[in-house]
Amino acid sequence: MQWLDLWTLLPVDRLLRDTTPLQRGIIRHLILVLDLSSAMAEKDLRPTRYLLTLRYAQEFVLEFFEQNPISQLGVLGMRDGLAVRISDMSGNPTEHILAIQALRAKDPKGLPSLQNTLEMARGALFHTPTHGTREVLIIFGALLSSDPGDIHQTITTLVTDKIRVSVIGLAAQVAICNDLCTRTNDGDDTAYGVASTNNIFANCS
Known part of the structure; x- marks a missing residue:
């Protein structure tokens, strides 16, 4: 099963499949966020959530640029309560793939x-042209988020900045993820999906 089977849960993929040729000329600006927290060490996905995510994230980057050749992508990570910049926003898939591969050396x-x-x-997307999309796609393996302030205020700011967020959970549903996706996607809660180890990754091991 290919990594993009995961994304069929979300509008991120449907945007690619359902738009007209004219609309496909739109420039997308996407931040891919990878969970690098201790929850990713779980082995319910083989060999671990972490290593499987890194593997398929690389495939996703290639697929993204094949379907969106003039678009931009950046990669961030979440570890130790901090945001980690993995690769800057650019249209160079090789740069992103090498940066993701380098994460294999870290736990x-x-x-x-x-x-x-x-x-x-939000800072990375703030100066992107308004005629393109502003998207964040989060792979989330944990069941909680360690935040320094009011995340609901952050969500309100994302809505104001027209940044759409989608989340793929690797564990159970998390209420704040549902709220985040629903509010930033005009009330559409299908931007949040939880991958089932029984189907989504059934043929990945």
Whole structure:
């Protein structure tokens, strides 16, 4: 099963499949966020959530640029309660793939912070042209977020800045993820999906 089977849960993929040729000329600006917290060390996905995510994230980057050749992508991580910049926003898939590959040498640790990472993503997207999309796609393996302030205020700012957030959970549903996706996608709660180890990754091991 391909990594993009995961994304069919979300509007991120439907945007690619359902738009007209004219609309496909739109420039997308996407921040891919990877959970690098200790929750990713779990082995319910083989060999671990962490290593499987890194593997398929690389495939996603290639697929993204094949379908969106003039678009921009950046990669962030969540570790030890901090946001980590993995690769800057650019249209060079090789740069992103090498940066993701380098993460294999590090172990997942600590807690994730959705708020800190969303604020960093917002900063990266702030100066992108308004005629393109502003998107954040989060792979979230934890069941909680260690945030320094009011994440609901951060979500309100994302809505104001027209930044759409989608989340793929690797564990159970988390209320704040549902709220984040629903509010930033005009009330559409389908931007949040939880991957089932029984189907989404059934053929990945």
